[in-house]
Amino acid sequence: MATVTNWIDHLSAKEVAGAVYPGVGSEGILVLIAFVLWIGWHVIQAMQESSKLEKLARKRHGPNDHKSNIAEW
């Protein structure tokens, strides 16, 4: 996985390779993983938010009810 194992060898090479992160060549897979994580986040967030909003809506609190919840730690 390590792209660089010896800096002296790496920097004294005829042509210094610029990319030094682990797994050079696997960028396509990383991008795919990033897409899945991004879209997945939206899906989970939407479900969590819908359920929270529905639950709160059912309670039908009044416009000033929140005032009794003000904490004064």
Next chain:
Amino acid sequence: MTDELGALTTIFTEFYYWITVVLMFLIHVGFCMYEVGASRYKHHQHTLMKNTMLIPLVTVTWFLFGWWIYWAFPTGPGLAPSIMNESAALITDESAFSAKWYMPNSDIMAVNLGDHISGVFWAAFLLFSWTAASIVSGAIIERITTFAFGILAIAIGSVFWTIDAAWGWHFDGWMLKILGYHDAYASGVIHAIAGGFALGVLAVLGPRIGKFSSSGEPRNIGPRNPWLVTIGLFLIYTGFWGFYAACNIPIFDLGPEYGMEGVTYFTATNIYVTPTTLSGITFNFLMSLSGGLLAGYLISKGDPFWTYSSGLAGIICASAGNDLYHPIQAMIIAMIGVVVAYKMHYWVERKFKIDDAVGAVAVHGYAGFAGLIICGFVLNGYPSSGYSVGSMWVGTDYAPINPLGMFIGAIIMFFVLGMLPGWIIAKVLHGMGKLRIPREVEIAGLDYDIMEAARDDEKSVSSATR
């Protein structure tokens, strides 16, 4: 890097953009404080989280495709040929500034010893993206779902503003060539488009409950915490310094760049690679801020909220030409922008029942739009680029700056790439039932459950003896 002077120039440029990114972070801190200060107690935490979460969403999508769009779309595609490869197609070839190098799987989109600039330049533009999304965020507080806002933030932050930047900000952009478009510090490229986008969303989203009386008269809501609003706006001003610096190239030899044989001319340039100075734009930044504050104080009769916002509106209005204006011109233009923004805000509010909670459409959208039009008159005849000056509509070389081109540019920014996409996406989200929170939640307050839990925690802790 083996040449010392070359290395110094490169590492100076790298550090220069890095500093601008850190400064611009304050814009987002300011927007968060401003929005929380403007929202009501029962919506505070939701308002904060909404604006905070745009940071990762826009960043990830900017990495995945937003940055690629900027480099791929300068030609339209199909509207004007590139000066790099003479093709009007998307720029995805092997040329130096091709989008090919900015695909998310490119090896320069990472730690790369051969490239010191891509990451900091990517980040500078990313911070512009956050700003575009954050402008929209403020207008729609207290009634939009976080899901909907996330989608809208990505749309404006990683798609539409980057298309407009490719068209009207990139040195190879078709709007420079065909229209003579000039927008050095983003009156239109960031502000008019984001203001227009917010207006499109607001038209579908509707006003907050209680904003308008049964007879249609608007009621004033907020700001709830003027001190938070004050600090927020001061931080936005501070970050704006970084934004101005980030729109420049700090050191460039224009002689060989323009093909002038035997000429060496080192200077700072604006984003279009035409000469300006950091010193000169500092004059103009401060004088346009001052013009905005002076006009805002008078027109609002000393209202703090509008006075602070007007400082911002003043800079925004003068920004299109602040690379070339005289400081007193910048101040006067800023004053005009503030009057336009203030008057338009209340006219649109009454006429169309638009509830823009923080005046974002006015400060960014109307002031930015006005700034573009004014720039067309004041800078009429200046070349929009140093590469080659031609005439309007041709597209193979660059049209000079002119009033008609700037007016069309303003329409493109505010309406075509701003308001229209905002309206369409909001309509789709509304159709899915995902745009607006339930009425009962809006009345109770988005933070009701969090507040209730905090009160319960407080009760249990305060009665504890060990």
